[in-house]
Amino acid sequence: xxxxxxxxxSEILEGKITDLNGHWLAHFLNxxxxxxxxxxxxxxxxPTLLSVTNLALQRSDVVITSGGIGPTAxxxxxxxxxxxxxxxLENSPQxxxxxxxxxxxxxxxxxxxxxxxxxxxxxxxxxxxxxxxAPGLSYFLANENKYLFxxxxxxxxxxxxxxxxVFPLIEELEHKSEILREHFNVRxxxxxxxxxxxxxxxxxxxxxxxxxxxxxxxxxxxxDIGVSLEAHHQEDLDKKKNELLKLFSTSSLTPNIWHxxxxxxxxxxxxxxxxxxxxxxxxxxxxxxxxxxxITDVSGSSTVFLGSIISYSNQVKIDQLHVxxxxxxxxxxxxxxxxxxxxxNARKLLNSDxxxxxxxxxxxxxxxxxxxxxxxxxxxxxxxxxxxKKFQFKGDRKQLKLRFSQMCFxxxxxxxxxxx
Amino acid sequence: xxxxxxxxxSEILEGKITDLNGHWLAHFLNxxxxxxxxxxxxxxxxPTLLSVTNLALQRSDVVITSGGIGPTAxxxxxxxxxxxxxxxLENSPQxxxxxxxxxxxxxxxxxxxxxxxxxxxxxxxxxxxxxxxAPGLSYFLANENKYLFxxxxxxxxxxxxxxxxVFPLIEELEHKSEILREHFNVRxxxxxxxxxxxxxxxxxxxxxxxxxxxxxxxxxxxxDIGVSLEAHHQEDLDKKKNELLKLFSTSSLTPNIWHxxxxxxxxxxxxxxxxxxxxxxxxxxxxxxxxxxxITDVSGSSTVFLGSIISYSNQVKIDQLHVxxxxxxxxxxxxxxxxxxxxxNARKLLNSDxxxxxxxxxxxxxxxxxxxxxxxxxxxxxxxxxxxKKFQFKGDRKQLKLRFSQMCFxxxxxxxxxxx
Numbered sequence: 012x013x014x015x016x017x018x019x020x021s022e023i024l025e026g027k028i029t030d031l032n033g034h035w036l037a038h039f040l041n042x043x044x045x046x047x048x049x050x051x052x053x054x055x056x057x058p059t060l061l062s063v064t065n066l067a068l069q070r071s072d073v074v075i076t077s078g079g080i081g082p083t084a085x086x087x088x089x090x091x092x093x094x095x096x097x098x099x100l101e102n103s104p105q106x107x108x109x110x111x112x113x114x115x116x117x118x119x120x121x122x123x124x125x126x127x128x129x130x131x132x133x134x135x136x137x138x139x140x141x142x143x144x145a146p147g148l149s150y151f152l153a154n155e156n157k158y159l160f161x162x163x164x165x166x167x168x169x170x171x172x173x174x175x176x177v178f179p180l181i182e183e184l185e186h187k188s189e190i191l192r193e194h195f196n197v198r199x200x201x202x203x204x205x206x207x208x209x210x211x212x213x214x215x216x217x218x219x220x221x222x223x224x225x226x227x228x229x230x231x232x233x234x235d236i237g238v239s240l241e242a243h244h245q246e247d248l249d250k251k252k253n254e255l256l257k258l259f260s261t262s263s264l265t266p267n268i269w270h271x272x273x274x275x276x277x278x279x280x281x282x283x284x285x286x287x288x289x290x291x292x293x294x295x296x297x298x299x300x301x302x303x304x305x306i307t308d309v310s311g312s313s314t315v316f317l318g319s320i321i322s323y324s325n326q327v328k329i330d331q332l333h334v335x336x337x338x339x340x341x342x343x344x345x346x347x348x349x350x351x352x353x354x355x356n357a358r359k360l361l362n363s364d365x366x367x368x369x370x371x372x373x374x375x376x377x378x379x380x381x382x383x384x385x386x387x388x389x390x391x392x393x394x395x396x397x398x399x400k401k402f403q404f405k406g407d408r409k410q411l412k413l414r415f416s417q418m419c420f421x422x423x424x425x426x427x428x429x430x431x
Numbered sequence: 432x433x434x435x436x437x438x439x440x441s442e443i444l445e446g447k448i449t450d451l452n453g454h455w456l457a458h459f460l461n462x463x464x465x466x467x468x469x470x471x472x473x474x475x476x477x478p479t480l481l482s483v484t485n486l487a488l489q490r491s492d493v494v495i496t497s498g499g500i501g502p503t504a505x506x507x508x509x510x511x512x513x514x515x516x517x518x519x520l521e522n523s524p525q526x527x528x529x530x531x532x533x534x535x536x537x538x539x540x541x542x543x544x545x546x547x548x549x550x551x552x553x554x555x556x557x558x559x560x561x562x563x564x565a566p567g568l569s570y571f572l573a574n575e576n577k578y579l580f581x582x583x584x585x586x587x588x589x590x591x592x593x594x595x596x597v598f599p600l601i602e603e604l605e606h607k608s609e610i611l612r613e614h615f616n617v618r619x620x621x622x623x624x625x626x627x628x629x630x631x632x633x634x635x636x637x638x639x640x641x642x643x644x645x646x647x648x649x650x651x652x653x654x655d656i657g658v659s660l661e662a663h664h665q666e667d668l669d670k671k672k673n674e675l676l677k678l679f680s681t682s683s684l685t686p687n688i689w690h691x692x693x694x695x696x697x698x699x700x701x702x703x704x705x706x707x708x709x710x711x712x713x714x715x716x717x718x719x720x721x722x723x724x725x726i727t728d729v730s731g732s733s734t735v736f737l738g739s740i741i742s743y744s745n746q747v748k749i750d751q752l753h754v755x756x757x758x759x760x761x762x763x764x765x766x767x768x769x770x771x772x773x774x775x776n777a778r779k780l781l782n783s784d785x786x787x788x789x790x791x792x793x794x795x796x797x798x799x800x801x802x803x804x805x806x807x808x809x810x811x812x813x814x815x816x817x818x819x820k821k822f823q824f825k826g827d828r829k830q831l832k833l834r835f836s837q838m839c840f841x842x843x844x845x846x847x848x849x850x851x
Contacts, residue, residue, distance in 0.1 A: 022648045024467045025614075026458025027655070027693075029449065033472065038446025047444045049479075052453065052470035059469075082625040083647050084636055126625055142825075144625065165649055167826065194445075205502040205546055205564065216504055227503050228442045229585055235447070273447075293741075299727025300720030303741045307719025308829055310795055318747035320740060321713075321723045327738035327781055331751065361747055375730055405562070406587060409728055 012185050013071035014045060017063055018052045019078035019088065020164060031166040032077045036173065043178075044192045045185075055085045057094070064091055064159070072157050073181055075173075078164030080145045082126035088161045089131055092150060098132035106130075106137035109146040117144070138176040143168035147176065158184065191248050193240045195222075195255050198270040200233040200421055207234060211263050218258065222251055231417045233269075269424060276420040277305045277312075283427055284315040284365070291423075292361035293319035294332055294353040296344065297371040297387060301416045317361045322353070332356050345370050345382050350399035354390030358397075365430075366392045367423050368399070373411045387415045391426050432605050433491035434465060437483055438472045439498040439508065440584060451586040452497045456593065463598075464612045465605075475505045477514070484511055484579070492577050493601055495593075498584030500565045502546035508581045509551055512570060518552035526550075526557035529566040537564070558596040563588035567596065578604065611668050613660045615642075615675050618690040620653040620841050627654060631683050638678065642671055651837045653689075689844060696840040697725045697732075703847055704735040704785070711843075712781035713739035714752055714773035716764065717791040717807060721836045737781045742773070752776050765790050765802050770819035774810030778817075785850075786812045787843050788819070793831045807835045811846050 016036060022028050033050045040046050048071060053059050055078075067074045079088040092098055107121075107129035114121035123129060128145055131137060138147030140163060148161040160177050162169045199207065204227055208216050219225045219238050228235040238255060242248040259268060270279050284291055293302055303319040306312050322328040325339055328349070333356045338348045350370050358366035371387025378384035385406070390399035400422065404414040436456060442448050453470045460466050468491055473479050475498075487494045499508040512518055527541075527549035534541035543549060548565055551557060558567030560583060568581040580597050582589045619627070624647055628636050639645045639658050648655040658675060662668040679688060690699050704711055713722055723739040726732050740751050745764055748754040753776045758768045770788050778786035791807025798804035805826070810819035820842065824834040 021646060023453070024457050024470065026454055026456070026461045027648060027657075028650075029451070029454040031449070033443070034446055034449040036446070037444050041446045047472075048474070049483075050444065050470075050472035052467075054468070063469075081647075083628055085646060122629075126629060144623075167830065203564075208503055209542075209546055226441060226505060227501075228447060237447075292747075295720075298724075299732075299736075300715075300723030300739060300741065301727075303720030303743075304718075304724045304832075307721075307743065307793075308832070310828055312719075313743055313797070316719075317744040318740070318742045318751065319720060320738070320751065321720065322738045323723075323727065323733055324737040324781075327712075330782075331738065331740065331780065360751065362750075373727075377733070408730055410587065412724075412728070 012045065012073065012181075013048045014040065014073045014075070014181070015048050015067045015071035016050045017060075017067060017074065017076045018050065018164075019055055019060060019076055020052060021054045021056075021085075023052050024054060032162075032164070032169045035166065035170055036075070039170075039173070039178075041194070044190075045181075055079055055087055057087050057090055060087060060091050061094055064095060068152070068155075068157060068159065072184070074157070074159050075177070076159075076161045077169055080147060080161055080163050082128065082145070089135075089148065091161075092132040092135050092148065092159070096132070096134075096150070098134055100130050101133050103129055103131045103137055106146045109137055109139050110144065113140055113144045138162075138172055140168055141171040141175050147172050149177070149180070156184070191242050191245060193248055193252070194273075195238040195240055195252060196271070196273050197236045197259055197264075197268055198230070198233060198272070198276075199236065199264060199267045200269050202234065202264075202267050204229060204234050207236075207264065215262065215264075219255075222255060231413055232421075233417075269421065275305075275309075276417070276424060278309050280420060280424055280427065281306065281309045281312045281315055283424070285311065287427070289364035289427070290315055290317055290362075292317045292357050292363035292366045294357035294366065294368040294390075295319060295321050296323060296328070296353070296369060297373045298369050298412050298415050298419075299323060301412050302367065302369065302419055305416060305420075317363050320357055320360075328353065333360070343382070345372060345386060345388060347388055347399045347401065350388035350390035351392070351397050354392035354399070355397040358392045364393060365423065365427060367419050368392075369415050369419055371411075371415055373408045373415070375408060385411055387411075387418070389415070389419045389422055391422055393426060393430055395430065432465065432493065432601075433468045434460065434493045434495070434601070435468050435487045435491040436470045437480075437487060437494065437496045438470065438584075439475060439480060439496055440472060441474045441505075443472050444474060452582075452584070452589045455586065455590055456495070459590075459593070459598075461614070464610075465601075475499060475507055477507050477510055480507060480511050481514055484515060488572070488575075488577060488579065492604070494577070494579050495597070496579075496581045497589055500567065500581055500583050502548065502565070509555075509568065511581075512552040512555050512568065512579070516552070516554075516570065518554055520550050521553050523549055523551045523557055526566045529557055529559050530564065533560055533564045533566075558582075558592055560588055561591040561595050567592050569597070569600065576604070611662050611665060613668055613672070614693075615658045615660055615672060616691070616693050617656045617679055617684075617688055618650070618653060618692070618696075619656065619684060619687045620689050622654065622684075622687050624649060624654050627656075627684065635682065635684075639675075642675060651833055652841075653837075689841065695725075695729075696837070696844060698729050700840060700844055700847065701726065701729045701732045701735055703844070705731065707847070709784035709847070710735055710737050710782075712737045712777050712783035712786045714777035714786065714788040714810075715739060715741050716743060716748070716773070716789060717793045718789045718832050718835050718839075719743060721832050722787065722789065722839055725836060725840075737783050740777055740780075748773065753780070763802070765792060765806060765808060767808055767819045767821065770808035770810035771812070771817050774812035774819070775817040778812045784813060785843065785847060787839050788812075789835055789839055791831075791835055793828045793835070795828060805831055807831075807838070809835070809839045809842055811842055813846060813850055815850065
């Protein structure tokens with residue numbers, strides 16, 4: 012089944028927002044063994060919408076649009092149905108009911124004069140909007156066995172309407188496939204793509220292709236190597252997975268593999284600590300809370316993460332983290348000594364098993380010849396010892412913060428795994 | 432000039448990564464008075480690439496592809512040029528030189544046997560990759576006065592190659608327009624779109640349309656209202672802007688407008704504090720560092736932001752923030768009393784002019800009937816007083832963290848602006 016997505020959003024093409032619906036839908040469908048064939052982002056411009064929707068309906072079985080179903084004058088989606096299928100707009104009691112109920116949910120009264128939610132093309136079915144106000148639209152092209160769906164642009168509403176209203180219809184349309192699918196994923200760190208496939212494992216790509224379609228995906232300072240597995244029986248799938256695990260575990264890549272699966276490094280850190288019943292705290296300067304924010308994005312992190320001292324100013328490093336003023340004076344805030352004191356003191360003050368620290372220069376200002384923008388000292392402390400390592404990265408302020416935090420998590424995971 | 436973007440990235444369609452290049456390019460072009468007409472996301476599949484590129488070249492003057500120029504077997508872009516324009520692949524000394532120089536920059540030696548960076552279609556010009564290894568591709572269709580460019584998928588490389596190599600060629604191609612353009616933007620908070628245009632200011636949309644194209648863009652708990660202004664002279668543009676400012680400043684929307692312009696709320700907070708020479712600190716529980724991370728994303732935040740205590744566990748609230756164990760015992764961590772103590776003590780301990788605090792339940796677990804998931808107490812403290820307000824939001828863990836932080840920033844900005 013071919014599924015295609017059209018994002019109606021001038022604001023994406025003007026750089027004001029990034030698309031979230033395409034990413035969410037791709038991920039959702041992938042977990043169901045389906046995928047998106049093509050995504051097109053277009054302006055709120057009726058002639059363009061008509062041509063793009065028409066082309067998409069020729070190529071695909073299910074076409075989903077996102078955006079343009081709101082109450083304002085730049086919301087054009089319903090006119091696409093009107094012009095493409097020659098359907099007059101008319102009052103739909105069903106759409107009226109949905110809008111009325113949704114307004115009630117927000118303790119408001121639906122007043123038809125302020126919007127046209129209930130005025131939709133004849134023959135088009137309105138879809139409930141479980142989290143928002145505007146009804147979605149659904150049209151079945153019976154002759155061609157195809158669907159056109161129109162959903163809201165707001166991600167929260169898009170997701171709930173797709174999950175609850177649209178996906179059941181797609182599942183019905185689909186001839187249930189008997190093929191089992193799984194995406195085998197290996198997460199590596201700190202080796203560039205062409206070094207992996209060119210130097211370290213020159214035959215790897217070819218070997219992997221005998222298992223399924225291979226992909227290589229650059230991440231933050233790491234490469235994900237993926238293989239799309241298919242089989243008719245679960246035992247065949249398991250056999251392939253075990254063979255792949257063996258292949259990777261005996262390869263020259265082993266020291267750089269930090270995970271088999273799709274989990275993020277913060278998820279792996281939280282689950283590993285959770286299994287060991289150990290705790291974590293932090294002390295951040297240049298990353299300003301990015302590390303603790305990433306860790307607390309993980310559900311269940313509260314069982315292992317105690318807290319962090321974000322010491323952006325030197326005085327806070329002294330007062331809250333008990334970094335010695337002499338170290339700051341003698342070596343500077345971005346130094347091995349201060350990074351070690353930060354990690355060690357965070358661990359002791361917050362009483363955790365492990366602690367990390369970061370002190371560096373995220374720029375764009377604040378760099379010097381000895382300590383240019385991109386310099387960072389990362390400290391790690393546990394009961395055995397406390398140490399720090401220096402790194403030098405490139406990028407703008409946000410990129411540097413992200414790289415600093417990623418490197419910190421690589422070091423931290425190693426430390427956690429190597430401790431008894 | 433029509434500019435179109437094709438993202439070659441199966442990994443986007445499979446939901447593994449989100450696109451960053453489209454967003455960046457749209458934003459970059461917008462600042463130059465240009466924009467993207469259409470974005471298409473396609474798979475690494477040669478027949479699809481050929482058909483999509485061919486269609487785009489029919490519609491647009493400049494077609495830019497992103498991705499698929501790396502060294503691995505799923506990198507197909509050069510074959511698009513070969514097949515579309517019937518150009519044989521051949522050794523390009525120019526491409527060889529670029530690859531060689533880029534390897535040197537990373538202290539590595541370019542070995543042609545490990546990749547094919549130097550092997551490109553005849554007549555296609557290689558583009559330097561200022562931040563990465565793989566050369567880009569550029570082809571000028573002289574008869575039609577059109578360009579096809581192929582850039583890397585890695586955002587960092589895409590951006591630098593576009594800025595340094597591609598954009599000067601686009602500028603050359605463009606007949607310099609004499610029209611001055613500016614995007615007037617009003618950032619509002621806490622009123623839904625249809626309430627603004629349906630109830631509060633029912634004539635606003637029409638009034639704004641007399642100035643230029645109007646857009647309404649939902650943000651996190653707020654709406655951006657935009658008007659695209661055009662004029663032949665700067666004074667005409669300024670006149671329009673002043674009229675718009677007056678229109679909004681005397682409208683019923685005024686109490687909900689927090690900014691004229693495109694800056695984020697954290698940027699406005701940092702610049703306002705900076706002008707007042709005042710400082711800020713924080714105390715976060717449920718948001719886990721998201722607030723301090725957002726603030727420290729702003730360049731120059733180090734002059735106003737001192738630090739924050741991320742007190743995820745109650746013990747850290749007691750030990751580091753000096754929250755009284757009695758308050759925690761009597762009212763619970765998610766309470767007015769604890770939020771006030773957190774903000775007040777953060778301000779005193781870190782010695783700042785303002786402090787914020789957040790304590791709530793981001794879920795998915797930890798909720799109760801009295802304090803369901805989505806409950807948050809936000810505290811604000813300055814020299815005049817310390818107080819806290821309770822809010823109740825909906826969403827998943829990350830959405831709730833974002834909404835909590837956004838509400839905190841709305842309250843904080845009000846407090847900063849109302850203080851002398």
